[in-house]
Amino acid sequence: MAKMKEWWLAHRPTTRRLVQLYAALLQNAHLRGFVDGEIYKGKAKSVCVPGLNCYSCPAAVGACPLGSLQNAIAAQAERPAFYVVGTLLLFGLALGRVICGWLCPLGLIQELLHKVPTPKVRKNRFTRILSWLKYVILAVFVLIIPFWYSLQRYPVPAFCKYICPAGTLEGAVGLLSNEANADLFGMLGILFTRKFIILALILTACVFVYRAFCRFLCPLGAIYGLFARVALLGVRVDRLSCTGCGACVRSCPMDIMRVGDHECIHCGKCIDVCPEKAIELKAGRLTLKGPQIALTKRGENP
Amino acid sequence: MKRLAWILALAVLAAALVVFNLPEPATQASAEVTDSDAADPAAGAVVEEPSAEEASVSGDAADDVPGTTSSDGDTETNGSATDHADPSLYASDAPVGSEVGDQLPDFTLQTLDGEDFVLSAHRGKVVVLNFWATWCTPCVNELPHFDRLQAEHPEDVAVLAVHSDFTTADVPAYVEDLPYGIAFALDASGDVGRMVGGTTSLPRTLVLNARGEIIYNQPGSVTYEVLEELVTLAQSPADD
Numbered sequence: 001m002a003k004m005k006e007w008w009l010a011h012r013p014t015t016r017r018l019v020q021l022y023a024a025l026l027q028n029a030h031l032r033g034f035v036d037g038e039i040y041k042g043k044a045k046s047v048c049v050p051g052l053n054c055y056s057c058p059a060a061v062g063a064c065p066l067g068s069l070q071n072a073i074a075a076q077a078e079r080p081a082f083y084v085v086g087t088l089l090l091f092g093l094a095l096g097r098v099i100c101g102w103l104c105p106l107g108l109i110q111e112l113l114h115k116v117p118t119p120k121v122r123k124n125r126f127t128r129i130l131s132w133l134k135y136v137i138l139a140v141f142v143l144i145i146p147f148w149y150s151l152q153r154y155p156v157p158a159f160c161k162y163i164c165p166a167g168t169l170e171g172a173v174g175l176l177s178n179e180a181n182a183d184l185f186g187m188l189g190i191l192f193t194r195k196f197i198i199l200a201l202i203l204t205a206c207v208f209v210y211r212a213f214c215r216f217l218c219p220l221g222a223i224y225g226l227f228a229r230v231a232l233l234g235v236r237v238d239r240l241s242c243t244g245c246g247a248c249v250r251s252c253p254m255d256i257m258r259v260g261d262h263e264c265i266h267c268g269k270c271i272d273v274c275p276e277k278a279i280e281l282k283a284g285r286l287t288l289k290g291p292q293i294a295l296t297k298r299g300e301n302p
Numbered sequence: 303m304k305r306l307a308w309i310l311a312l313a314v315l316a317a318a319l320v321v322f323n324l325p326e327p328a329t330q331a332s333a334e335v336t337d338s339d340a341a342d343p344a345a346g347a348v349v350e351e352p353s354a355e356e357a358s359v360s361g362d363a364a365d366d367v368p369g370t371t372s373s374d375g376d377t378e379t380n381g382s383a384t385d386h387a388d389p390s391l392y393a394s395d396a397p398v399g400s401e402v403g404d405q406l407p408d409f410t411l412q413t414l415d416g417e418d419f420v421l422s423a424h425r426g427k428v429v430v431l432n433f434w435a436t437w438c439t440p441c442v443n444e445l446p447h448f449d450r451l452q453a454e455h456p457e458d459v460a461v462l463a464v465h466s467d468f469t470t471a472d473v474p475a476y477v478e479d480l481p482y483g484i485a486f487a488l489d490a491s492g493d494v495g496r497m498v499g500g501t502t503s504l505p506r507t508l509v510l511n512a513r514g515e516i517i518y519n520q521p522g523s524v525t526y527e528v529l530e531e532l533v534t535l536a537q538s539p540a541d542d
Contacts, residue, residue, distance in 0.1 A: 022315060029318040038502060040322060061322045078471065155437065184503065187522055 015289075016102055016267060024105035026061075027051060033058025037178030048087045050095065051104030052220050054164070056171030058178070064166070065091070066142065066220045070157035073146040077153055088223060096231025097224045100214060101265035106166050110213055113206040121209045123255055130216045131255040131263055137163070138219035159219055161191065168192075168199040210253045214265065225262035233283045235259055235266045241278035248274055392425035394513035400499040405514045409494050411464065411487035414474050419487055424460040426512050428536040430529065433495060433506040435466040436476050440523045441505040447526040449482035451533070459533055461485065466501045467492035511536040 013021075027049045030040035039045075039058055049062035065088055072081030091099060100107055114120070121127075137159065145158035160167050172192060175181045205212035214221050228234075237248070237259050248259045248270035256263045259270055259279060271279045271291050281289040396405045408422040421429065432448050434441035445463065452461040461484045465473050469488070477486045495501035498508055503521035509532045511517050517536050524532075 022311060026315055026318055029315075029322040031319070032323045042322070044322070061318070075470070155439065184521075187503070 019102050020105075020108040020111075023051065023103040024053075024108050027053045027103075027105060028057060028059035029061050030059045033060075034174070034178065037175065037180035039175075048084065048091075050091045050099040052106045052164075052166050052218065053104075054167045054170040054174075056167065056175065058170075058174050060170070064160075066164070067157060067160050067167075070142055070146045070160055071155065073143065074150045074155035074157060076147065076150050092224050092227035093230060094232050095224075096227040096234055096266070097221060097262075097264060098231065098233045098266045099224055100218075100221050101267040104214075104220075106218075107211065107214055107265070109169075110206045110211045113203060114210050116207045118207055123210075123253065127209075127215065128255045128257075133216050134218055134222040137217055138222040142219045162195070163198060163217070164195075165199040165202045165213060168195045169203075172196075211265075215255055215263070221265075228260060228262040228264065233266070233288070234281070235264060235268055235271065236280060236282045237274075238278040238280070241276045242274075243276055245275065248279060392513045394515050396513075396515050400497060400516070400519060402516050402519060404516055406508070406510060406516060407497060409497065411462070411489065411494060413462075413485045413487045414477050415485070417485075419462055419485055421514065425514055427457075428455075428459045428512065428533050429508075429510040429514070430459060430461045430533070431498070431508040431510070432461070432463045433466060433489075433498070433501050433504060433508075434463055435468060435504055436471045436473060437468075438466075438504045444505060444523050444525075445480065445482055445484075447524060447529055449484050450526055451529045452484045454530075455533065458537070462487060464489050464494060466495060466504060468501070509533070509536050 033039055037058065039056055040061055042061075044061050045055070045063055047062045048065040048068050049060075050065065052066060053060055053062070053064055055063045055067050065084070068084045069081070069088065072084040075081075095103070141159040141163060146156055149156040172195070176184055202213050202217070209215075249256055251270055251273040252259070252264070253267075253269065254263045254265055258264075260266075266281065268281050268289055271281065271289060273279075274291060277291040279291065280287045394405045396403060398405055398407050400406070406421065408420070410418050410420045413419050430448065430451065432441075432445075434445065436442065448461050448463060451459060463482075463484055463486045465477075465486065465488045467489050473486075473488050489495050489501075492501075498506065499519060505523060506521045507518065507524050507529075508516060509518040509529075518532050
């Protein structure tokens, strides 16, 4: 009995993991979609969810903010993209990349994949440079290409169309896995083949590299990262207590330079590592999570 | 406090799981019989079961229907106005439905020219229905094929391009800018789309023979050559 309790204490899900599971299920509450093989088409579908969750996922109850942004830009010649941009501003200002760390279903999937016991690729200067790639993808596939073709009234949501693994996994595989959609197989062509290969590569990479998609490719993370300093919620360092030892940055699995910068997903791993207890997850002035675990050695978890 | 927050959160999740998994309103296409008085023809489709009168005619007229005798391939393709005005010549006893071999239930849609397209009035002709949408690029790209088909077969094929009930643009304005001569209609209520098996995937093309029986019903793009082959297939003598 004591062994079971020991196991449980060592393996119990963190609050963050529970919130991730909750958010993934809430954003995909239309579970019958997997039974029927059809996506949800109710009114709620026009509301963007905060995380990267494909509109075409049979279980999705809301719209992907990234897909909505591309389509809004693609249609900007008809009407300005106020609604989607406004929604993203709201999410960014309220939560920023807290969304990445706590609410994004694709983030959860990547973290679970990383639990597969293999040698892991540690972050380094190269991964830090690679983390800028997501801004390039944001600019080219989410902004420029849809805008360029919108001038010819031809909708090209380029990130959805050519890259997005969530679309391939949730949308394509999600729909094709139901035999009611067998006629869709006839419509698969080179686009699907390429995207499927991209999905396979990303999923494989995530086993060896923590959150490979988030860090290097996700344009939504790039967008939310722009709100890093101004978001209401986030992990903050008390500058007065900080001694600059760098334990937080060393312990961080993302490619941050400082806690709370545009690469930080506010997972809070650094909170318990700081020897000065200077780091907290805060909502404005309110502390949501402070350091709790006593440290055995300087900068190390027990 | 924390416990309260979790209880509230779980209550929200439970509510969401219930609300988002409620069954959608029943849309059994072939069983749907709407009161033709209640439906506003300008707003959408009037979906009717083949009337009892037609059903009895099909039983009596089975021997007279040209399609059942092998020598009468010509009669169908030379469909004249008088043949088309008499639906009894092209009655069918196929089951009503959306599969190949079924006959499609009758419907009426108002075209964007203001006329009524009544499916049963086109018995005796091959009917080609193309379900499309302005936001669907492959749909828009294949409209010229349907236009050419109608131009090549002005008398013996009736083409109708039906826009999905899922609109994102002013469809009449959009269509007005198009240089095509085919009939366009808007399936505002979505009834016709549901009737043919759904418009989740677009484009969807149906080809009906002269007796209103479906010989082709598939989502996916078509080429002009495919359409010609389907028309030929539809006009070939039936082997009952």
